[in-house]
Amino acid sequence: MSQREPAGERASGARPALDRRPGYARVLLVEDEPDIADLVKLTLEREGRMEVETVADGEQAVRLAIDHPPDLLVLDLSLPGLDGLEVCRLIRANPVARQVPIIMLTARTDELDRISGLDLGADDYVTKPFSARELAARARAILRRQPSGGDQPIAVYRGRHLVADFDAVVVSVDGRPIRLTRREFELLRFLIGNRNRVLSRDRLLDRVWGYEQIIETRSVDVHIGRLRAKLGPAGKQVETVVGLGYRFVDA
Numbered sequence: 011m012s013q014r015e016p017a018g019e020r021a022s023g024a025r026p027a028l029d030r031r032p033g034y035a036r037v038l039l040v041e042d043e044p045d046i047a048d049l050v051k052l053t054l055e056r057e058g059r060m061e062v063e064t065v066a067d068g069e070q071a072v073r074l075a076i077d078h079p080p081d082l083l084v085l086d087l088s089l090p091g092l093d094g095l096e097v098c099r100l101i102r103a104n105p106v107a108r109q110v111p112i113i114m115l116t117a118r119t120d121e122l123d124r125i126s127g128l129d130l131g132a133d134d135y136v137t138k139p140f141s142a143r144e145l146a147a148r149a150r151a152i153l154r155r156q157p158s159g160g161d162q163p164i165a166v167y168r169g170r171h172l173v174a175d176f177d178a179v180v181v182s183v184d185g186r187p188i189r190l191t192r193r194e195f196e197l198l199r200f201l202i203g204n205r206n207r208v209l210s211r212d213r214l215l216d217r218v219w220g221y222e223q224i225i226e227t228r229s230v231d232v233h234i235g236r237l238r239a240k241l242g243p244a245g246k247q248v249e250t251v252v253g254l255g256y257r258f259v260d261a
């Protein structure tokens with residue numbers, strides 16, 4: 011659980027699945043009308059390699075998007091409580107979630123709403139009543155634009171135990187700063203930038219060590235081991251994927 015939130019604030023039962031299916035994009039759908047939510051979920055899951063998580067209110071959407079940034083947010087403009095524009099603004103202001111692409115759904119057709127939606131950082135919008143197939147096509151188009159290798163630099167990562175502020179170069183576990191070597195810091199940054207994705211030892215070598223140094227593949231394992239030990243309770247977020255490499259998982 012993130013340390014920003016008062017204990018008990020998080021709704022239980024509404025956690026997104028932490029294990030994404032390989033090759034599937036995780037879509038967070040924010041829609042308070044159950045019929046539309048069901049239709050959109052069904053269509054996206056049937057027509058694309060997407061897994062859709064649905065929530066009905068803006069506050070929960072912001073919380074989930076920050077805790078586990080999805081690959082795509084499909085956001086209804088008109089929501090009870092925080093409306094879609096406010097959700098969009100909060101997500102764009104958050105260092106962890108701001109890169110998440112957003113498609114706005116709107117029943118309002120006047121230009122002003124469209125413009126302000128785009129100004130606040132929506133990547134696309136679809137006006138109700140819409141064809142679910144059209145929405146699926148737009149979702150696929152946006153997901154195709156995402157860098158396939160992931161590698162989204164983030165300024166601050168906040169997990170249950172671990173907070174890594176990559177701009178300030180401060181990493182702490184349960185509130186206590188820990189000391190990392192530069193290489194360990196870069197390793198952690200790259201793992202977190204590609205979290206939930208498996209990274210091969212060769213890719214880690216290439217991206218963290220670069221070409222300036224010839225080191226053996228197994229020394230990646232040594233560095234991972236040291237990093238894991240220093241991360242203490244957050245160390246188990248660095249998973250070994252047997253035969254493939256390593257993966258940083260959200261927690």
Ligand code: CA
Pocket residue numbers: 041042043086087088089
């Ligand atoms: Ca609505």
